[in-house]
Amino acid sequence: SENTNMKFKDRLQRNLSKFAAKMGSNIYVTTIRDAMLAYVPFTFIASIFLILACFPIEGVNNFISSVLHCEAAVWQGKLLYVYNASIAIGGLLVVVTSSHTLAEKLKLNQLQITVTALISYLILTPLTTSEAGDAISLTSVSAQSMFCAILVGIFATKIYQFIDSKNIKIKMPSSVPPAVSAPFESLIPSLLSITVFWIVRIILDAFGTDAVSLINNTLGLPLILVGG
Numbered sequence: 001s002e003n004t005n006m007k008f009k010d011r012l013q014r015n016l017s018k019f020a021a022k023m024g025s026n027i028y029v030t031t032i033r034d035a036m037l038a039y040v041p042f043t044f045i046a047s048i049f050l051i052l053a054c055f056p057i058e059g060v061n062n063f064i065s066s067v068l069h070c071e072a073a074v075w076q077g078k079l080l081y082v083y084n085a086s087i088a089i090g091g092l093l094v095v096v097t098s099s100h101t102l103a104e105k106l107k108l109n110q111l112q113i114t115v116t117a118l119i120s121y122l123i124l125t126p127l128t129t130s131e132a133g134d135a136i137s138l139t140s141v142s143a144q145s146m147f148c149a150i151l152v153g154i155f156a157t158k159i160y161q162f163i164d165s166k167n168i169k170i171k172m173p174s175s176v177p178p179a180v181s182a183p184f185e186s187l188i189p190s191l192l193s194i195t196v197f198w199i200v201r202i203i204l205d206a207f208g209t210d211a212v213s214l215i216n217n218t219l220g221l222p223l224i225l226v227g228g
Contacts, residue, residue, distance in 0.1 A: 098153030
């Protein structure tokens with residue numbers, strides 16, 4: 001009946017509202033939200049340059065090339081500098097925003113944790129070998145590594161917090177300025193956090209895989225399918 005349907009809808013709405021409220025107050029969910037929101041403006045900025053570089057009207061591209069007296073690939077490549085420094089390194093930016101956001105919520109040393117998380121993330125990032133030597137490709141730190149970046153940002157911060165809460169740190173005399181003592185006090189928490197991710201990297205290497213592939217296939221793929 002209509003009354004039964006209305007009651008069911010009201011009950012469902014109340015339950016969903018409670019669930020949404022709990023999710024909205026969860027520190028890790030809000031961390032991911034705030035980290036992604038901090039990254040979003042730069043996707044818009046990069047998109048403007050990307051549209052100009054890949055303008056859909058060929059006549060406009062030809063006109064710009066004639067004005068600049070160069071091939072389209074030259075000026076288009078220069079416009080892509082912004083894209084390569086933002087959207088193309090989405091994972092790298094998100095590990096910074098997620099670790100900084102969580103550190104701020106937990107009232108920890110934001111600067112030291114951000115650097116710790118960034119180094120931990122780069123430790124897990126596979127290298128590309130070429131004649132010029134080993135290097136990190138943009139693909140490895142792009143948006144496809146965002147799930148990995150979020151997890152590293154959160155776990156690096158939590159490991160740092162755990163060590164810090166145990167008061168395992170190098171204590172400096174009270175006469176030392178905070179700007180000088182803070183890096184020394186963060187040395188052990190940062191060391192242990194980075195060591196954890198180094199061990200993870202060694203284990204992943206032994207199994208012939210990497211963190212980005214493993215996380216995308218086990219966590220990212222189901223989430224993408226659910227989102228779809």
